[in-house]
Amino acid sequence: MMWLLLAAGVGVIIGLGSFTFSYGEGGSYFSSDPKSCVNCHIMREPYDAWQKASHHAFATCNDCHVPHDFVGKYLAKADNGFRHSKGFTLQDFHEPIRIKPRNARLVQENCIRCHEDITREITSHGSAGDPSNNCLRCHSTVGHR
Amino acid sequence: NIVERKQEGQSHYFEVVGLSEDVVDPEIWGRNFPRQYDGYRRTVDNERSHHGGSEALPPSKLEADPRLRRIYAGYAFSVDYREKRGHAFMLHDQEQTERVKQFKQPGACLHCHASVLPAFRFAGNGDIMRGFEKVCAMPYAEAHDLVDAKGERLVKHPVACIDCHDPKSMQLRVTRPGFLNGIQALVEGDADLPHLPSVVQWRKDRKSGRVKEGDHYEPNVRATRQEMRSFVCGQCHVEYYFKGTGKLLTYPWQKGLKADQIEEYYSQVGFTDWVHAETQGQLLKAQHPEFEMWNQGIHARSGVACADCHMPYQRVGAVKVSDHQVRSPMLQVNRACQTCHRFDEEEIKARVEIIQNRTRDLAGRAEDALIQMLDAIGEARKNGAAAEGLKPAHDLHRRAQWRVDFVLSENSSGFHSPQEAARLLAEAIDFARRAQIEAIRAAGNKK
Amino acid sequence: NIVERKQEGQSHYFEVVGLSEDVVDPEIWGRNFPRQYDGYRRTVDNERSHHGGSEALPPSKLEADPRLRRIYAGYAFSVDYREKRGHAFMLHDQEQTERVKQFKQPGACLHCHASVLPAFRFAGNGDIMRGFEKVCAMPYAEAHDLVDAKGERLVKHPVACIDCHDPKSMQLRVTRPGFLNGIQALVEGDADLPHLPSVVQWRKDRKSGRVKEGDHYEPNVRATRQEMRSFVCGQCHVEYYFKGTGKLLTYPWQKGLKADQIEEYYSQVGFTDWVHAETQGQLLKAQHPEFEMWNQGIHARSGVACADCHMPYQRVGAVKVSDHQVRSPMLQVNRACQTCHRFDEEEIKARVEIIQNRTRDLAGRAEDALIQMLDAIGEARKNGAAAEGLKPAHDLHRRAQWRVDFVLSENSSGFHSPQEAARLLAEAIDFARRAQIEAIRAAGNKK
């Protein structure tokens, strides 16, 4: 377990440390409070939209954007933490921000985690893993727009 | 990926009966999948669809628009041509059309109007492709009445579960020889198909040598799930012709799916559907090119499949299933459109109406042009214009007829690709009017 | 809502200078709003736009497509007709066109090519509407060289901040008399405009009596912010004509914004732009109907404004500003389109190209039809066809010319409303070919 936390920490530290970043914002990556995401103004838009979205009452950012097994959770956070910090510091990311394919799959897994029962039929005969027919195609706005 | 799919396919439903390639009757499949069967059966339900009527035949297109009788003069379609309706009727409506009753038709017709694999398998001694070829060549009645060794009728059901699903995994699959041959010709050609990722990939693999000379593009193995959600419909909702004396059902896709590309193909192979009774022009007939027109549209480019709109998910009790009552999406705009388009139902219907009205207005204009062209050619012939002098008019007639028909016989009234439909009608008008001018000229020259 | 806007307008900037109706020079406004001024200034930047060139004049449409010389024969547009370019050039390009140098033009031309409110106010003694009427009637040079009491030139700048913004609140506003009169006629008519909520509301209020007889629709008070984001552009990017001997600049919107409705209006008031040099047909000229075509499109119906695509938000640090370098959205697809469309840049460009290519192909086809029609009418006249006999051809020529021109002079090559553009061209082709046929007939009759 320790090595995992370490790995996560290292990710953020590399991301932040070398790009001069304040501790408060870096730490936000380990919290599940949505407000912690808005420490970066660049996350303001999804945050505002989330407040108006259907899932505001059911799911926070991390419920959808972070894997829910312990190992994956911290690895993902380290990786995303690194990229987001780097992006924020260097301002070198594509705008509008687009979810990365890997993170989109992750979100999809989270949809199914909560909605396993109702989607049983439609995920069992085809392949839910096939990204070409994913939940986001029809429901991309449930979290925010 | 296939393996992954297989594994997932095995669980999650209560297997009441065992299914296999030999079980065609949807009622039996329905014991395992009652929700889907329920929808499937409701395709007999006409009440909520456009045109009403039940056991009787659906409304005649020829009565609704008498210009069509002249436009198709000399062809079976000028005798009987009706509206489509639900899948449950497909076999019945084919048996009852005057086009079958009054005219000689081949077994090829059954390919898209029945669950026909057992007949193909039987006729081919297990080889479906060979059986397909044999059945195509039979007279319609002979094919229709085929019986197996036990004397059981082989052609009994309209499209059935087994035509779109693998009985073991329940995965989508395509089974129709016409489609398999057609898509093969298409992927081997060089028409641009950026919205079909598995086609793009196959072509790459062929270039790199991973696909060997002679290897086929296998949709059931290569296509993404999302592609399959359109391909199953593309088995039947397509333009076709009967090739040669063997009446081999063929999809003319070698040069691409656009009307112009298909026309080019027909010209190259020298195909003609019929000779027009008034003008003796050698013409083509287009049939239900839904798949082709969808391919030109913005929805296809955005990865939106036929099933997304025509079989939208529907909540039944605690689960959501694909609505197997395949029908017009306008009957359930909320499910079919509103997950993607956050406008209210009235607004969405209004948008479809604007598109369809523009298409219908132009189609009417194009038909008028055709009719006036027919008059002019008739006049020229009466005045003794030479066949030679009328050749330009005949060529233009063929091109105009093809484009008008491509839009008229496409069943979405332009919705599947609004600007493309309008473009085709604009060209049709141009060709028809030019044919008229050529005829007037020919008449002048011979007077 | 107005209050809300006010607040937004008032905060968030450092007021370096005080602005008022008397401050026209954008450089001064720019001291308060340096980012917007920066973009505004870059409208001189041609390098990245389509056509290159800088101080010299932009490319000639007539050289690119020589058919146009014949199509406009007898009208100033056959002498000089060029591509548009950035806002910074608008006054210069008008001064330099041969249409001004070789032909007599009225002051009305300035309405859309300069920051013209000071001139209107001066000429009208404070009453802008009266000043507008007076300036319209002046010869171009007189209007252009107007000076105020101190001898200062009144027409100095191309479109300026003050033309779209209230100097106190910075709110968007429309200031152009032509637009104010035009939109008034439009809302009083009964053309369907479901996508303009404030128009729908005004009509309701009029029915219920809340709006009194004679009360005006005041866009600056009633329009939503989103409507204003298109109306400011609709001040100029519209079809127009000069009414009567007073050359009153008028937007022909009484019957609606569609090409057919505008044509009906012109027929009713008996307006003709020019007489065609070859045929003597009485024709109409369409000019940049961007606002009208946008109104027929799916983006307008979805509430997407001109500014969304042509002045997209641009993040500068933590704030977003509207990009005041008004230009083609294809030069910044990520900001202009990708906020709404989740496809990559190549794909979005490909979609626009498909739409524009379809439009251009059909436009070429329609121009060919016009040219062949001109030949036929010429022939008929040469053969001594009576004016009477050519009347049907003339009427059809007018209708064909109007539709071709409506699409050709619209600057998005069909993008703003793809199916509508194709529909107009289809009709144009029909009318041009029928005119050709009428001419052939007329020639035959008189031979």
Ligand SMILES: [Ca+2]
């Ligand atoms: Ca055919």
Ligand SMILES: [Ca+2]
């Ligand atoms: Ca005009």
